[in-house]
Amino acid sequence: MKLLTCPLNGPRNISEFTYGGEYHPTPDHQLVTPREWAEHVFFHDNAAGVVIEWWCHTASSYWFLAERNTISDQVIRTFPADEIFNQRVEFNQPASSGESN
Amino acid sequence: MPFGLLKYGLSSEYPAEHHFTPATELKKHYDVVIIGAGGHGTGIAYHLAKYHGITNVAVLEKNYLGSGNTARNTAVIRSNYLTEEGVTFYRESVKLWQDLSNEFNYNVMMENRGQLTLAHSDAAIRSFRWRAEVNQHLGVRSELIDRQQIAEWVPNLNMSEDSRFPIMAGLWHADGATARHDAVAWGYAKGACERGVELHQLTEVQDIEITQGRVTAVKTNRGRVECGCVVQAVAGASSVVAKMAGIKLPIHSYPLQAMVTQPYKPILTPHVSSPHVHVYVHQTSRGEFVIGGGSDPYPLYNTRATLDQRESLSAAALELFPFLAQARMLRQWAGTTDMTPDYSPIMGLSPVDNYYLDAGWGTWGFKATPICGKTMAELVATKKVPEIIKPFELERFYRFEQINEAGATAASH
Numbered sequence: 001m002k003l004l005t006c007p008l009n010g011p012r013n014i015s016e017f018t019y020g021g022e023y024h025p026t027p028d029h030q031l032v033t034p035r036e037w038a039e040h041v042f043f044h045d046n047a048a049g050v051v052i053e054w055w056c057h058t059a060s061s062y063w064f065l066a067e068r069n070t071i072s073d074q075v076i077r078t079f080p081a082d083e084i085f086n087q088r089v090e091f092n093q094p095a096s097s098g099e100s101n
Numbered sequence: 102m103p104f105g106l107l108k109y110g111l112s113s114e115y116p117a118e119h120h121f122t123p124a125t126e127l128k129k130h131y132d133v134v135i136i137g138a139g140g141h142g143t144g145i146a147y148h149l150a151k152y153h154g155i156t157n158v159a160v161l162e163k164n165y166l167g168s169g170n171t172a173r174n175t176a177v178i179r180s181n182y183l184t185e186e187g188v189t190f191y192r193e194s195v196k197l198w199q200d201l202s203n204e205f206n207y208n209v210m211m212e213n214r215g216q217l218t219l220a221h222s223d224a225a226i227r228s229f230r231w232r233a234e235v236n237q238h239l240g241v242r243s244e245l246i247d248r249q250q251i252a253e254w255v256p257n258l259n260m261s262e263d264s265r266f267p268i269m270a271g272l273w274h275a276d277g278a279t280a281r282h283d284a285v286a287w288g289y290a291k292g293a294c295e296r297g298v299e300l301h302q303l304t305e306v307q308d309i310e311i312t313q314g315r316v317t318a319v320k321t322n323r324g325r326v327e328c329g330c331v332v333q334a335v336a337g338a339s340s341v342v343a344k345m346a347g348i349k350l351p352i353h354s355y356p357l358q359a360m361v362t363q364p365y366k367p368i369l370t371p372h373v374s375s376p377h378v379h380v381y382v383h384q385t386s387r388g389e390f391v392i393g394g395g396s397d398p399y400p401l402y403n404t405r406a407t408l409d410q411r412e413s414l415s416a417a418a419l420e421l422f423p424f425l426a427q428a429r430m431l432r433q434w435a436g437t438t439d440m441t442p443d444y445s446p447i448m449g450l451s452p453v454d455n456y457y458l459d460a461g462w463g464t465w466g467f468k469a470t471p472i473c474g475k476t477m478a479e480l481v482a483t484k485k486v487p488e489i490i491k492p493f494e495l496e497r498f499y500r501f502e503q504i505n506e507a508g509a510t511a512a513s514h
Contacts, residue, residue: 002407015398018398019398019399019400034501038499038500038501042442042498043349043351044340044349045340046340046341046350046353046354048338048402070400070402071402073405
């Protein structure tokens with residue numbers, strides 16, 4: 001059994017967790033071009049080495065971040081998302097153009 | 102050649118045939134450098150040499166010939182996909198497979214066993230009906246079959262209605278087949294090397310030189326090599342190699358594990374897969390049961406085997422074939438699969454001039470080997486993207502025109 005330490009629930013079996021993808025900053029959705037948005041959605045660094053990525057403790061729906069080595073599969077540390085996300089992000093600003101399609 | 106075989110059998114020495122002569126010195130310049138000597142890389146080299154007369158070609162391999170996913174896949178050949186682009190592409194590949202042993206005079210032990218995909222829900226039956234219609238329309242043999250027919254064709258399958266996920270129907274794909282995976286790389290490499298292509302094993306590409314948006318050379322652990330163009334065919338390492346050329350790809354590398362039992366007498370003819378219980382099983386001509394399933398739950402550049410996956414594969418395999426409870430496991434292994442968001446490959450041009458991509462092969466690369474060799478060689482030789490691989494270009498992601506084959510995997514991931 002491989003353990004992952006949830007910042008909220010402590011060490012748990014890794015089968016209790018869901019991998020949530022690489023962490024990278026979200027581009028400003030008001031200003032971003034479709035090309036940049038496609039890159040944000042689909043493209044990945046997929047680095048071989050230490051990466052920061054999203055994980056979710058499925059049973060408690062708690063999302064957090066982990067630093068993990070993608071070659072040795074060692075988890076270096078896990079930490080709550082508010083280490084990075086310490087400001088409120090407003091998504092409900094009026095869009096500059098209509099979103100009809 | 103029965104006389105040759107007889108002579109060989111009666112000789113006292115059993116001389117081994119050398120398949121190819123490995124190249125020794127790296128030249129300063131090659132017209133084409135292919136990174137990765139798996140089925141795809143050697144297939145491209147073979148087609149370049151045989152059909153396009155391009156022989157100043159080096160295939161660079163950091164390990165040994167066919168040591169990556171060519172040796173690690175579970176050797177399933179099929180074309181029962183869902184999209185027009187996908188079905189057409191894999192259909193052409195299956196056609197090439199049929200004649201592959203003759204093509205390079207090397208037995209790949211192609212066996213047309215058929216493939217049976219199982220439905221355990223109404224939703225799966227609906228999607229199978231859809232796939233069967235699309236397949237038939239495009240000339241691929243697929244049909245929906247009922248429980249009675251399944252029980253007749255695969256008598257060892259657990260057809261109990263009291264199981265956790267009773268089998269409701271099946272998608273029968275008569276074109277499904279299997280072949281000896283190593284032999285594909287060996288056959289292509291042999292044919293390519295006989296025509297002047299150089300295969301350099303233990304030669305790792307460490308950097309790629311780009312001058313004014315155009316690839317000019319690769320740096321290896323054995324020195325620098327100038328090149329007219331580069332094709333990367335490196336499966337799990339696609340992102341890492343592309344990054345050397347400054348290219349970012351929509352790929353995540355996940356391990357995919359499989360395992361095999363000891364050999365038993367022939368008891369199972371077709372390839373049986375169940376996307377619902379995440380497993381597929383077939384018996385090789387040697388008698389081993391090959392058991393595969395979904396990818397690991399998170400990305401990793403490592404081919405270790407885990408107990409978790411072994412447990413889940415075993416549980417799922419036993420659900421379909423209870424008699425496997427008596428079987429002894431021989432080995433378990435993993436390959437690193439380069440998964441794309443739409444479960445279709447990334448082939449063709451890249452943002453760098455003269456740098457061609459053959460990537461994003463995830464769990465579907467083996468069956469595409471011959472068509473890849475053919476079309477990628479055509480692209481390199483003519484600089485024109487063949488129509489059949491046009492839909493798989495990297496640019497599709499920028500246009501939000503994915504080719505969704507997620508529903509057509511043998512065991513959903």
